[in-house]
Amino acid sequence: MKLDILAIAAHPDDVELGCAGTILAHLAKGDKVGILDLTRGELGTRGTPEIRLAEATDAARVLGIHARENAGIRDGFFRNDEAHQLQLITYIRKYQPEIVLLNATEDRHPDHGRGGALINDACFLSGLRQIQTLDAHGELQEPWRPKFLYHFIQDRYLKPDFIVDVTPHWNQKVAAIRAFRSQFFDPNSQEPTSYISTPDFLDFVRARAEEMGHAIGVKYGEGFTTSRALGVGSLWDLK
Numbered sequence: 001m002k003l004d005i006l007a008i009a010a011h012p013d014d015v016e017l018g019c020a021g022t023i024l025a026h027l028a029k030g031d032k033v034g035i036l037d038l039t040r041g042e043l044g045t046r047g048t049p050e051i052r053l054a055e056a057t058d059a060a061r062v063l064g065i066h067a068r069e070n071a072g073i074r075d076g077f078f079r080n081d082e083a084h085q086l087q088l089i090t091y092i093r094k095y096q097p098e099i100v101l102l103n104a105t106e107d108r109h110p111d112h113g114r115g116g117a118l119i120n121d122a123c124f125l126s127g128l129r130q131i132q133t134l135d136a137h138g139e140l141q142e143p144w145r146p147k148f149l150y151h152f153i154q155d156r157y158l159k160p161d162f163i164v165d166v167t168p169h170w171n172q173k174v175a176a177i178r179a180f181r182s183q184f185f186d187p188n189s190q191e192p193t194s195y196i197s198t199p200d201f202l203d204f205v206r207a208r209a210e211e212m213g214h215a216i217g218v219k220y221g222e223g224f225t226t227s228r229a230l231g232v233g234s235l236w237d238l239k
Helices: 015-026 049-063 082-095 110-125 167-178 197-217
Strands: 005-009 031-039 067-073 099-102 148-152 162-165 221-225
Touching: 005 015, 005 082, 005 110, 015 031, 015 049, 015 099, 015 148, 015 162, 015 167, 015 221, 031 049, 031 082, 031 110, 049 067, 049 167, 067 082, 067 110, 082 110, 099 110, 110 148, 167 197, 197 221
Parallel strands: 005 031, 005 099, 031 067, 099 148
Antiparallel strands: 148 221, 162 221
């Protein structure tokens, strides 16, 4: 399946927290969108890899995306090296996205910045025809390089290069986040408290979205950074 947009992130729930509203906005326009989680989040304080995978499936159903896969890369210990780049290239060539949404360039969790660098490099290398990869059927894959890469902003504040209005999709974004029941606040949970499981964390997520939205005159927004200049065809394209 060829996708218009592929969101790739280190952990299940990274995409929901960082750019689910943007995904929903593009789904509403008829775009085909998928998610690739690099790891199963097995080092997380709460839940298990199996629970996280089931929750990711539930979140995908809430969002209504066209595909979701997990690369099964080792949580916490993956590197931006040849082996991981080649593994990621097979997914990029499989889905041939025009746009890739990816982890922040740097963040509180080291997997986020490292994941962003790995995804960025794999997207470039995926376009080199001398790098050969095989699909699930053992057939050679065609080279493919996404046209645009946009890093979604995560825990640490980064000045956005642009902000997407996600106000119409806010409630559905929150529902997708809450599909990860093991990870976020649950007064009945007997598991240890983590950084993201406190009641205050989802308040922070809302406050960040309100801050981004306020910057462009809307209720809720999601911010992105990019390493390339943004081009528009007309000043009317700027909001």
